Structures are given as structure tokens and as C-alpha cells.
Amino acid sequence: MNIIIAGDGEVGFHLAKMLESEHHEVTIVDPHSELLEMLESHMDVMTIAGNSTSVRILERANIERADLLISVVHDEQVNIVTCLLGKKLGAKRTIARVNNIEYLAPHNKARFKEMGIDELVAPERIAAKEILKLLTESAATEIIDFSEGRLSLYLIRLDKKAMVLGKTLTQIAREYPRLNFRCIAIQRDDKTIIPTGEDHFEQGDLAYVITRPNGISELLKLGGKRKIDIRNVMIIGGGRIGRKTARELEHQANVKLIDIDKERSEKLTDAIQNTLIINGDARDVSLLEDEGIRSMDAFIATTENSETNIFTCLLAQKYGVPKVIPLIENVDYFDISKKIGIDTMINKKLITASHIVRFTMDAEVTDIKCLSSVDADALEFVVKENSPATRKPIKKLKMPKGAIIGGVVRNNEGYIAVGDLQIKAGDKVVVFALPPAVQKVTTLFN
Numbered sequence: 001m002n003i004i005i006a007g008d009g010e011v012g013f014h015l016a017k018m019l020e021s022e023h024h025e026v027t028i029v030d031p032h033s034e035l036l037e038m039l040e041s042h043m044d045v046m047t048i049a050g051n052s053t054s055v056r057i058l059e060r061a062n063i064e065r066a067d068l069l070i071s072v073v074h075d076e077q078v079n080i081v082t083c084l085l086g087k088k089l090g091a092k093r094t095i096a097r098v099n100n101i102e103y104l105a106p107h108n109k110a111r112f113k114e115m116g117i118d119e120l121v122a123p124e125r126i127a128a129k130e131i132l133k134l135l136t137e138s139a140a141t142e143i144i145d146f147s148e149g150r151l152s153l154y155l156i157r158l159d160k161k162a163m164v165l166g167k168t169l170t171q172i173a174r175e176y177p178r179l180n181f182r183c184i185a186i187q188r189d190d191k192t193i194i195p196t197g198e199d200h201f202e203q204g205d206l207a208y209v210i211t212r213p214n215g216i217s218e219l220l221k222l223g224g225k226r227k228i229d230i231r232n233v234m235i236i237g238g239g240r241i242g243r244k245t246a247r248e249l250e251h252q253a254n255v256k257l258i259d260i261d262k263e264r265s266e267k268l269t270d271a272i273q274n275t276l277i278i279n280g281d282a283r284d285v286s287l288l289e290d291e292g293i294r295s296m297d298a299f300i301a302t303t304e305n306s307e308t309n310i311f312t313c314l315l316a317q318k319y320g321v322p323k324v325i326p327l328i329e330n331v332d333y334f335d336i337s338k339k340i341g342i343d344t345m346i347n348k349k350l351i352t353a354s355h356i357v358r359f360t361m362d363a364e365v366t367d368i369k370c371l372s373s374v375d376a377d378a379l380e381f382v383v384k385e386n387s388p389a390t391r392k393p394i395k396k397l398k399m400p401k402g403a404i405i406g407g408v409v410r411n412n413e414g415y416i417a418v419g420d421l422q423i424k425a426g427d428k429v430v431v432f433a434l435p436p437a438v439q440k441v442t443t444l445f446n
Helices: 010-021 033-042 055-060 076-088 106-115 123-136 169-175 213-222 240-249 262-271 285-290 306-318 331-339 348-360 435-445
Strands: 002-006 025-030 046-049 068-071 094-097 119-121 142-146 151-157 181-188 191-193 206-211 232-236 254-259 276-279 298-301 323-326 365-370 377-382 403-410 413-416 428-433
Touching: 002 010, 002 076, 010 025, 010 033, 010 348, 025 033, 033 046, 055 076, 068 076, 068 348, 076 094, 094 348, 119 348, 123 142, 123 240, 123 323, 123 348, 142 365, 142 377, 151 213, 151 403, 151 428, 181 213, 181 403, 206 213, 206 428, 232 240, 232 306, 240 254, 254 262, 262 276, 285 306, 298 306, 306 323, 306 331, 348 365, 377 435, 403 435, 428 435
Parallel strands: 002 025, 002 068, 025 046, 068 094, 094 119, 232 254, 232 298, 254 276, 298 323
Antiparallel strands: 142 151, 151 206, 181 191, 181 206, 365 377, 377 428, 403 413, 403 428
8 A cells, every 4th residue: 555644753654664564655744853864774664754734845744646545743733634634635545633522422433434535543542442351351461342342352470370381381271171261372581472272371371362251261260360359549641641530540449540630630620520629749659649649540640751751650569559551652662661561551553553654454353452561463354255264264274474363243142253163254363463474364365
């Protein structure tokens, strides 16, 4: 595909990196010429320094040839104008990043589509929803639902309490023949393993498991996990994510929100009714102690500074808070965060990419999740008539190296992928895939 990305920093660059690695023809428009020079030295993309709302700039980017125009700058008005102009100038499909959740109401989305914007993505809203899901299923490190929860991908870290340590997948299947879940990947240190029956679990492993709803309790039991009852929550940062999370949580938990900006704190007091708003610096240990950090069940850090979020979450862990969730915008911090004990992370770049990348696939992809704990994707494909995947049972399919089928949704019922299962046209198939395998695996379902 011929793709134009309008960005003003890391989100646009992250998308460009992903799409360029999948052999799309990518042009990135950004006002920062020095950043574009750095980008060109690392990637095979065309760059144009300038404002994406300029007709001249869009024409230089060959907008009339664009299969997809993506505008993800921080100013939603720029994104809207860019996409409207781009569609009029010939772009086949347009996607705009927005902040105002009012735009996402179905009748408003329909209006934007009539004007020429095909898709709207609001990373902050999706991030807040992910946080709420992680608090609901508090024993997991990462959770992705497919087909409205008929299948889910759970990530759990195996500690010394896990009942599966030292056992191979074959042994576990023999001991528990009626399990409603399947391990599809293991991350051990810096290595990602697509497991066979002879692979075993070790303490410290991150296990990616596809499960049906009725398999969750057994999964957590074997993983040595217990659900944390979330009653008291502390949120750091009153931006869009923190504010949205507090609004959703305040009717089911006791919520305290700390923000360093006095003016914003005053506005939050008026905007959020049942949350205690505190104006202060969350890096102040005495403030955290005074506000009862020791009694918290969850601590969520959503400031604009990744270092502050990591630091305050480490402080919360020191005080015994069982569930911490930092917003980490710098993906380079992911590995070190895991090594110092922070497994659960939220990242707006990955959220945005997850929503957008599916529109660049050859096959029909109803959902895709760019995982934060490993460089891999979880995808849900719709199987086409006469596609290669329908010709043989799963065990006889030639899956690309680095990809594995986790489950199938058929007639609104989820099934764990077993060797004798025959995929049919119309099925939705959940696949875990490392980056080199993503494009290859699409041919199975097309």
C-alpha cells in the first residue's frame, strides 16, 4: 500500500517503522526536519518537512496516489483538517487521531465519514478502557479480548507459586485433559518461545495463554495467581487518561487522584464528583504516606512523564500496593521496567498502532493488538471462502515460523485450537505472530 503518515513525534514514527517493516510504501510528513533526518537514516521511507494541512505539502507527498492517509499529530483539529483535505485531494482512506470522545458517538462518526474521515481513533479513551479491564482481571499482566470476550489472551508471570513449574505442555495436558485454555507463547529473559509439547515452564516466565471464559479461574489457579479485590485506588496525573479512569472507577471503588497542576486540580474537582482530588507532587513520599499509599489496592500513574510514572509505581510497590499500572510512552523503557518488577504497562503508541495497522492488512482483520511485553502481535482474522486455512486440519497447516493459532470463534462460540480442529469459512481465528510472520500468516486466511 501507498501510505502517508502525518505526525509530530513518536506516534507517527512508530507507525512508520511498523508499516515500513511490512514493505508498504511509506511517506511521513512532520514539521520537525531534524527528526526526519534521523528517521531517514534508520528507515527506508520518504520524508517531507512541513504542515500536513498545507495543500502544497500534501501534493508533494503524492496524496492522489495514497491508499491510506493517517494523521496522528497531538492537535485533533490538525488531524481532522488533514484528513478532510486529503480525501478531497484523492486519498482512498483516511484515519484521524482525536481527543474529544464526543466525536466517537455513532451519529458523529457517521457525520465524519460523510465528510471524508473513514476512521477515528482516540488512544486516551482506549488506554482508560484497558486500565479498567486490568483492574477487573487484576491477576493478569495483560488482557486482550476477542469477539467480545468469547476468547481472551491472558499474560501472566509465573512465580514460585505456579503449579506448572518444571512441567512440559504435554505433561500438563495429560494431568488436566479438560483445560479450556492453551499456552501459545512463553517469554523467557529476552527470548520468545512458540512452544511445542516438549517445552516446559520456569519461574519468571511470562506465559501468553488463549482462554475461553470458563477457563479463566483454572488458568489463574495453575499459574499460582489470585484475583485482587480492588477497593482503594490512587491515580497520579489528571490528564485525559487519568480523568477518564477516575470517572469510570469512582462508582465502584474509593478513588484518590493526585495532580501537580493547581489549575487543573481545581477543574477536576468540578468535573469529577466522587473522586478525592489532591493538588500535589506524587514524587513526594510524605504526601503519598499522608494519603494512605499503604492501604491502596491499585496505583495508576498516567502523567506525561514516563520516568515519573515508573518511579511512583516503584514507590507504590515498595509500600505493598499489589497492582501498579504506569503509562510508559518511551518503548525503550519496557525491558528495564520488566526487569525491575513492573510487568503491566500502558502505551499510547501501541494502542494507536493496534487500531490502525489492521487497515493495512491484505486479509480481513477484525482486531489486532500490538503487545507491550513482547515485540509481537495478536490478531483476529476472518477466514475467507476457499482460503488455504480451510483445506486441512490445524495440525497439518504450514504455519509460518513465529506464528501459532490460539483459538477459533464459530457461531459466537469460542474454541481452543487443537490439532484435529478444521477451520471453516466465516470463522474468526486468533493468531499470535512475531513481526516477520505477520504478513506471511495473512495468506492462510485470504
